[in-house]
Amino acid sequence: MIVRANDEISSPQAPVTPAMFNVLLALVDGEKHGYAILKEVAEQTQGGVRLSTGTLYGIIKRLLAEGLIAESRTRPAAERDDPRRRYYRVTEAGREVAVTEAVRMEKLIARARAKRLIKAFRPA
Amino acid sequence: MSTNRRTVSERIYGVLLRLLPFDFRDEFGSEMEEVFREQEAAVKQERGAMKRLRLWWETLAGIVGVAPREHFSILRQDAGYALRLMRKDPVYTIAAVGILGLGIGVNTAVFSVVNSVLLRPLPYADGDRIVTIRQRAAKAGVEDMKFSVQEINDYRQRNQTLSAMVEYHSMRFTLFRNGEAQKVRTGVVSAGFFDFFGVHPVLGRTFSPSDGRPGAPPVLLLSYEFWKQSENGDPGVVGKTYEMNDRVHTVIGVLPPLPQYPNENDVYMATSACPYRSSAQAMANRDARLMSVFARLKPGATLEHCRKDVSAIAQRLEQEHPGSYPKAAGYTATSAALPEELRRNARPMLLVMLAAAAFVLLIACANVANLTLARIARRQRELVVRTALGAGSGRLLRQLSTEGLILALLGAVAGLGFAWESRNLLVQFVERLTPRAREIRIDGDVLAFTVLCAIATSLFCGLAATLYSRENVFSGLKETGTQTSGGRRAQLVRSGLIAAQVAFSYVLLVGAGLMSRTLINLEHVDAGFVAQHVLAVDIDLNWSKYTTDQQWRDVSRRLLEQARMQPGVMSAAVSSGFPLDPDGTPGGIPQRFQVEGHLPDQVLPVANIRAGTPDYFRTLGIPLLAGRIFAATDTETALPVAVISRSLARHYWSTEDPVGRRIKFDEATNWITIVGVVGDVRDFGLAQEPKDQIYLPDAQNPSPGSLLLRTAGDPMTLARQVRRAILNVDPQTAITHVETMEQARSDSISAPRVAASLFGLFAILAMVIAVAGIGCALALSVRQRTREIGIRASLGADSWDLVRMVVRQGMWLVLLGLAVGLPCAFALTQGLQSLLFEVEPTDPVTFAVVLVVLAGAALVACFVPARRAARIDPMVALRCD
Structure with missing residues (x-):
């Protein structure tokens, strides 16, 4: 699935689109540069969500403008660094939004389970 | 890491990035290039053409999807800022919008005209393949020679390049509606005329082939404007009858509001209903030319083919009928595309x-x-x-x-x-x-x-x-x-x-x-007549009531008597027309004539003919230069006489006195003696040079078409009385136009x-x-x-x-x-x-x-x-x- 930046917002209350949420999730466990975000999103969704460069940077611009992510000032060691890369980290506000969105989705899934639309997840 | 040399893929990606707004590129461009490079390197390692293709597709879709959104977002931001600034500086805003509004408005207005007249195709079916056929007698000075019935038949039967041909002419007839006479512009057309142009009626039907057959019951089609104005858009008008040319005409339909070409008409009739067109004389006489001809090019035929085709027919006709097409007249025929004809003047x-x-x-x-x-x-x-x-x-x-x-x-x-x-x-x-x-x-x-x-x-x-x-x-x-x-x-x-x-x-x-x-x-140009204090009235007598010259003479005399009785009238005249007449033939009817003493095989010259009563020149203030003007003694039994214009005198008797010399028209046997020379008149328009003119006395050539009155005061004050006086003479007369000569002069420019x-x-x-x-x-x-x-x-x-x-x-x-x-x-x-x-x-x-x-x-x-x-x-x- 290719997710575009202008995809429908998942519900009227949600401030982020699924693609934005995926980017936020990718940054929750640490700062990353653009290519790393792409790879993480693809891996975490088993290839279900594949962001293109255009879509990714459209999302990054919006998240930066809304203060949900910020450019990181810390950089890796010089031998591993590429000056053309920029690293992004999730902000407190971004984390809150991601949590809110995750909770909202959890509630949705609970409702779907209650209605037996999907089976309860049972770890093997 | 990349080398300094950019690969083809990177260059293509760089071009793609140009779809994004400048500042987006400025902020993220180099980073995006770097990410793309890494994506491509990863795909290369996996060695799959499909994967590479997929990467390109996703990249393209991503950029194309994001670019409009980013552009729009910046535009909205800029527009909001611009509007705020403009509100802060209303003087500048109003001045700039006003000046640009004028500039753009003037251009929009003129373009709306250019688009409608010069650019848009004709609103007729296959309009670009419609042509007009023209006959000329260049050496005789006739640029647009109309067609006779015989000529139309010849061109219809002999052409190789035309798929259909229709004819048209326009006449004015008096239409009687509820006992009231109304002069109507009548288009006389072939039965297939409206099908040819692809015009479908808004009510009823157009002419069928049976309407065009000789002896068919006369039927009429109303123009949209005539229907709206004279019949108040009555939807039940089909089947209604009018009296016209002493016959009952039935309305069969109403035309749509399309531009009418060549002229605007009030009503249309089929050729069989026109008393002139269907007369035995018109059918038999090759020289009775009245009609215009339109045709459609056959598929594959070009205008050039058509021109050669009609030119060849003209040459054959010239050989077959030397009497109708004298060598000296320089007879030719050609064709022109209708859209071009419509645009030429404008x-x-x-x-x-x-x-x-x-x-x-x-x-x-x-x-x-x-x-x-x-x-x-x-x-x-x-x-x-x-x-x-x-x-x-x-x-x-x-x-x-x-x-x-x-x-x-x-x-x-x-x-x-x-x-x-x-x-x-x-x-x-x-x-x-x-x-x-x-x-x-x-x-x-x-x-x-x-x-x-x-x-x-x-x-x-x-x-x-x-x-x-x-x-x-x-x-x-x-x-x-x-x-x-x-x-x-x-x-x-x-x-x-x-x-x-x-x-x-x-x-x-x-x-x-x-x-x-x-x-x-x-x-300020000298028109050749004195326009002040002259009232001109266009009249159309019901011609079917007047069958002999004597009846025409009588009605002329009675009209003149009535005109002279009006208070303040200093002189009055009845004539076939008047200069700059918007409704009639302002310069009279052009006719060929022969000058006595000139060789008979010489090309016959053309002059415009106008008939008038003796006071015509005095009423219009046209100066007498030599000889005399008409007298009361120039009656039908007296010697036929004519007065000519100065330009005609110069053309044919440059050094001699034309008074006493004789002319005759076409094949007529009676010679007409020139008795006087008057000044030139710009009959056809103030910008046009005066044309050769021959005036004939109304008593010898009765054709009352207008009434002219020179008055002591404002001539318009007499308009109502004169109208009443004309209707006293014949209540079935249609008074088509009443105006002062000053108005006629002013309207002409x-x-x-x-x-x-x-x-x-x-x-x-x-x-x-x-x-x-x-x-x-x-x-x-x-x-x-x-x-x-x-x-x-x-x-x-x-x-x-x-x-x-x-x-x-x-x-x-x-x-x-x-x-x-x-x-x-x-x-x-x-x-x-x-x-x-x-x-x-x-x-x-x-x-x-x-x-x-x-x-x-x-x-x-x-x-x-x-x-x-x-x-x-x-x-x-x-x-x-």
């Missing part, structure tokens, strides 16, 4: 108007660009601050361009309003040039043109802003406050814009001056009058805009040079020195503009040649007067800011920062 005038309108827009653009530059100069501090805060040059230029675009779009809205309001005036004007005038409308094409004008305008103004900003905004940190000089390049641009406005205005004013001179010359007015309006608009622009630019310059002016004043410069300094600055630009405008006007006014009358396109008086007027207006405009400069207090000026 094209030169419309192209000139379009050029004039384009000049107005250029001036408006130059003016608004100057206003914009002045405004940017005032906003320099803000722009510098924004640059210092990180806005790139591209970002600022985009902001300025958005402001320009919004102004231009607002101007376009104002322009559309202007065009909408002026459309009736334009239709009236174009009606005189082409029957397509009624198609003029503001449609999608016109809207698109208006938007294009707006975009072109904003680009022009944006270009000026760009030139300014590049140099100044980034060097602005070095300067302070409102005292910035604006930079050398900006000054040059602004000076160039002012000079350009002057040059464009000069060209337009010269054009308007030449058109005005044409109008004045037409108004309404087309050049409207042209001169429109051109004049454009030129005055242009001059006002340009002169106001000079004033504003100088005022700004004075404001920017306040400190300098203060220093000069404190060093001893008096008020007069300061006034001179500012005026000199402005007038140098004006002189530069005039120096450029003069040769441009010299070259461009050649295009007006065909529209001018008795004035050369390079008329030195017009060029000089316009130069003085424009320079004078500019001088006044320079003087206002100059006085302000002179009043500047040096102490206050020196305190300015």
Whole structure:
């Protein structure tokens, strides 16, 4: 699935689109540069969500403008660094939004389970 | 990591990135390139063509998807900011929108005409393949020879290139409706005429083949306008009957509101119903030419094929019927595309108007660009601050361009309003040039043109802003406050814009001056008759009641008696027509004649024939030059006589006295003696040279078509009485037109009058805009040079020195503009040649007067800011920062 930046917002209350949420999730466990975000999103969704460069940077611009992510000032060691890369980290506000969105989705899934639309997840 | 050398993929990706807005690229471009490089390297390692293809597809889709959103987001941001700024500066906004509105409006209005008349295809089925066939007898001076029934049959049967052929002629008949006589313009057409043009009726049906057969019951089709006006749009009109030409005609349908070609008619009848066209004489006589012919090219046939085809038929007819086509007449036939025929008259005038309108827009653009530059100069501090805060040059230029675009779009809205309001005036004007005038409308094409004008305008103004900003905004940190000089390049641009406005205005004013001179010359040209105090009445007697010459003579006599009885009438005449008659044949009917003593095989000359009662010349004030005019003794039993015009006398008896010489018409056996020579009359139009004219006494050639009365007072006061008097003579007479000869004269030059007015309006608009622009630019310059002016004043410069300094600055630009405008006007006014009358396109008086007027207006405009400069207090000026 290719997710575009202008995809429908998942519900009227949600401030982020699924693609934005995926980017936020990718940054929750640490700062990353653009290519790393792409790879993480693809891996975490088993290839279900594949962001293109255009879509990714459209999302990054919006998240930066809304203060949900910020450019990181810390950089890796010089031998591993590429000056053309920029690293992004999730902000407190971004984390809150991601949590809110995750909770909202959890509630949705609970409702779907209650209605037996999907089976309860049972770890093997 | 990448090497310094970019791969093909990277280059393609770089091109793709250009779809994104400048500042997006600026912020993320190099990073995106790096990510793409890594993505591509990963795909290469996996060695799969499909995967590579997928990457490209996703990348392309991603950028194409994001680009419009990003552009729109920036546009919305810029537009909001621009609107806030415009609200803060309402004077500038109103001035700029008003000036652009005028410029765009003038162009939209003229384009709506050009589009309807010159560009849009004909509203007829397969209109581009319709041709007209024309016969000419060039050596006999007949350029448009109509067709006789026999000729139509010949061309119909012998042609190889035409798939259908229809005929048309127009006549005026008296239609009786509820006992009331009404003169109607009647189109007489082949039964298949409307099918040929693909015209479908709004009510009833069009003519069927059976309607065209000899002896068929007469039927009528009503034009849409006639149906609306005379029948109040009655939906039950089909089946209604009218009396016409002593026969009952049944209405079979109503035509749609389409432009009627070649002429507008009230009603249409099939050829079988026309008493002239269906008469045995018309059918048998090859020389009874009355009809026009239209045809459609066969599939694959070109106009050139058709021309060769009809030319070959003409040659064969010339050999077969030498009596009808004498060698000496130079008989030929040709064809022309109907769309071209419809546009021919209007094209030169419309192209000139379009050029004039384009000049107005250029001036408006130059003016608004100057206003914009002045405004940017005032906003320099803000722009510098924004640059210092990180806005790139591209970002600022985009902001300025958005402001320009919004102004231009607002101007376009104002322009559309202007065009909408002026459309009736334009239709009236174009009606005189082409029957397509009624198609003029503001449609999608016109809207698109208006938007294009707006975009072109904003680009022009944006270009000026760009030139300014590049140099100044980034060097602005070095300067302070409102005292910035604006930079050398900006000054040059602004000076160039002012000079350009002057040059464009000069060209337009010269054009308007030449058109005005044409109008004045037409108004003062000697028409050959005295128009004051003459009432002219067009009458149409019910011809079916008058079958003998004696009956016509009697009705002429009674009409004349009634006219003479009216109070205040000094002289009166009955004639077949009158000069500049809008309804009839103003110069009479052209006819060939033979001069006694000239060789019989010589080409017969053509003159226009007019019949009149003896007082015709006195009533119209046409001077007698030799011999005598008609007398009461020139009756039907007396020797046939004629009076000729001076030009005819010069053409055929250059050194001799024509009085006493004889002429005769065509094959007639009776010679007519010339008894007098009168002055030339411009019968066909004031701009047209007088044509050869032969006058015959009404008693010997009775054909009453108009009544002329010379009165002591205002002739229009008699109109009602005269109308009543005519109906007393014959209540079935249709009075088609009542007007004074002064009105007829004035109406005959309404087309050049409207042209001169429109051109004049454009030129005055242009001059006002340009002169106001000079004033504003100088005022700004004075404001920017306040400190300098203060220093000069404190060093001893008096008020007069300061006034001179500012005026000199402005007038140098004006002189530069005039120096450029003069040769441009010299070259461009050649295009007006065909529209001018008795004035050369390079008329030195017009060029000089316009130069003085424009320079004078500019001088006044320079003087206002100059006085302000002179009043500047040096102490206050020196305190300015």
